[in-house]
Amino acid sequence: MTAAQDHPHPVGWRLTPARWIVAILALAAIVVSIWQLESERAGILIEPVPGTGTTPTTVYRLPDAGPAPVVIVSHGFAGSRPLMQATSLTLARAGYAAVAFDYEGHGRNPVPMSGDLDSPEGTAILLMAETDRVIDAALAQPWADGRVAIMGHSMGSYIAVRQAVVDDRLAATVAVSMSDDSITATDPPNLLMIQGEWEGRLIPDALAALHRADPAAGLGDTVGDPAEGTGRRAVLAPNVEHVGVIWSPTMLREARAWLDATFGRQSSGDVAHMGGWVALLLTGIVALAWPLARLGGKTHQARPKPLPRNRFLIAALLPAVVVPLVLAPVNTRFLPVLVADYLAVHFALYGVLVLALLAWWGEVRWPGWREVGRILGLAGLVAFYGIGIYGFAMDRYVTSFFPNPERAVIIAAMAVGTVPYMLGDALMVEGGRAPLWRSLTARGAFLASLGLATALDFSGLFFLLVILPVVLLFFLLFGMMGGWVGRASARPAGAGIGLGLFLAWALGVTFPMFQMAS
Template sequence: MRVRAWIIAVCALAAIAVSVWQLERDRAGLEIEALDVGAIPATVYRAGDTPRPVVVIAHGFAGSRQLMEPFALTLAQAGYAAVSFDFAGHGRNPVPMSGDVTRIDGTTRLLMDEVGAVTDAALAQPWADGRVALLGHSMASDIIVRQALEDARVEAVVAISMFSEAVTADAPVRLLILTGEWEGLLAEEALRALRLVDPGADYGETVGPPPRRAVLAPSVEHVGVLYSGTSLREARAWLGEGFGQSADGAVTLRGGWILLLLGGLAVLAWPLSRLAPVAPRQAAAIPRGVFWQASLLPALITPLLLWPVEFRVLPVLVADYLGLHMLVYGGLSLFILWRAGILRRDGRALIWGGVLALYGIAVFGGALDRYVSSFMPHAGRIAVIAVLCLGAIPYMLSDAILSAGGAAPIWRRLIVKLAFLGSLGIAVALDFEGLMFLLIILPVIVLFFSVFGLMGGWVGRRIGTPYPVGLGLGLVLAWSLGVTFPMFAG
């Protein structure tokens, strides 16, 4: 067993080293520095100081600058000054989103103003030649389309995963629409926008005037479209035609290396867990009747109990409801387990729970923050994370106990996870308008279960107790949600 652990550790470290080397090599030859836009965090990527066209890059809902880095690096290597920034309420922008999200003159207008401010700041620099294009993903696609209609300086638009009612047959000027093949309705919307110019047009055709093109990136969805080589090449070629820039050379394909890095970090947790002392399992399996009660009753009761409750404490979209949901859900489950005599004291919970949380947040989370999306909070999010801990820790404790720290049969572990996701689904169905943003955050929760749950299971099976797993993963879950939800001041 010790030899196998060493072999796996060496292989994981090799994967981490190779992927980090490759990801850092993508930055070679570029100047990457902060751009002063007041409170808006912005980064410029460029190769040299000679004047060049500017491309302002905007992320989607719950995204950040890091998520758009494949485009920033590819365009910078092609001779542009690529300027990426964090919208209000996102990433490390300390200013919350505000305004009425249902009105064009509300939140949309405020976000357009941010795009305008970044554009102004970029064009004022000596490395800008006065020409500018806008590129945006998902939520930002509508923002940049509307901004292009008002800002005569914008000469081209690249809208990724676009949905915008502002697109007409005549505007915006020079529009490229990139959509993942698996994006369904958004793919249909891309074709509709293309056919406003030419009713007989199809994907991959350039029509106009005004110049317009819609492209499906093969075999990708809403996030994968940002890493697709097709997306990167099409964006570079479209801007190159408009600005007379080169469209040759390799594009920055980071998706595979990021997966290798995160996979290496996840796998490394197994040999590291071997450093913990082996301990016999402290308790027998939970009786089947108690298991079903503690798994299903909270899933049904919690959304019904909270349905009429108006709970607005945190300056973050639906995070206060999710925190309360986890608190009630975990509290009910722990109460059932306590009545059945299942709960035990465990003095190792703080030590090994802290180690697990440190690895998840500092090591794995540090890699996410560097290469994927913002994971390190600004000061304003610390209080949000602390409040979410009040719900996340009880919930994850109940999850860990019902899953026996990862040692329970797989059907039990699946039931526990699906019951919680189903409970959130019921809550959204009861109040779709108020809780619809929970649907957007569900992939984060599923990813958490898949990656951090795997690492927690290795620790739990090694030390023979679920309590450190529940505490550690509760802290990681609260942190993950606290840095992902957009901050919003209504």
């Protein structure tokens, strides 16, 4: 499918000096980042932990170091083991056996979450039981010396705190980005709370928990004695928010020092520095797409014809209102994933409505079969770059991006929605040639549409708010990349289909799987 066209014009394939400079800088950023990130992993033995059943579990430790204290590392909602690598590597380098695992429904764990998400006696109890199984398996290994502590982020900190309250084996708890009403003046023992400086709503929770032990204590104060199991401390990691705190050097140093005080150890050396290098690596991969977009050879494909302003505004704004209103009374639960089924239907109906409007106005037409082949070939290249290249970096250094087979159905269902949506989006913005205000209007309207859907069914679609930043980041980074490809090839449909496939993959591996009640 292609937009109505004006006179054909050639598009050159040779790189300009500016594109050569960007290509060289992007490749340099990629190489340096990978070298730095791999150096953080150097010298650390990373291997599976047996005996954990279906729960994928990994230990990070120094080879041939002998038995050591175990630290269980638990990730947050929609996270996975790689997301906690900075913690695992820092603790391993300090001589601990850091044991990270994927909770049910997350990462490569094939078992979906279940229970009641709103009840402490529901899903939390099941995740605590899984944590208990991991602790049992870790302590049974020859590299464990019998001592154990636990560290968690966000949802993982919620589970860690509750587990430590009932599990006498856990000598200390490090709760990052925590919020929990089960904390008392003495339970759990040896509690360190670390919040990001920009996590405003969570900071009072840490202070309230600290004040239960000492009403006069403040951030940075230590109450009690960690060596005796009575320690309490709350600190802020500067200049980070809910995700950035995972890579914060302050957080890592505080966590290591707290565990050292608990176990009577003394660690030296630097902590893992990964956050900045991860950001540089992903930026380099996205930036490299700009010069690569011009390497497809010459094309005489005509430039897409701009939509008249009034038609563009109708196509951009009408679906944003109609789709959430139409879907509000519809039961869209058919996938074992939280709100992903609704999102897939929302994408699909939105895209179909846009494409129907464009077809009704005669703004699109079916291309010849040869051109269809070129469009699909371009779509495949775009999808491969996103899933294969960008996805490899994500999977190794950020979070699980290559899923287990159980997620194949989810990705396919998401693609049924994201492909028509991104195809309609690409045609509306003329493959990236439209003025910036049109791109902002079209994509801003879609985000507002998801917001309206959430407002109409807040309890049922609350978790859409969790995924909104992912969609926004996709628009900012890969919407821009799609524009580069669309302008270079004059085939917006190819860029749109490819980005739709990539978006389906990204969303399909991000949503936690959840077993719906029968």
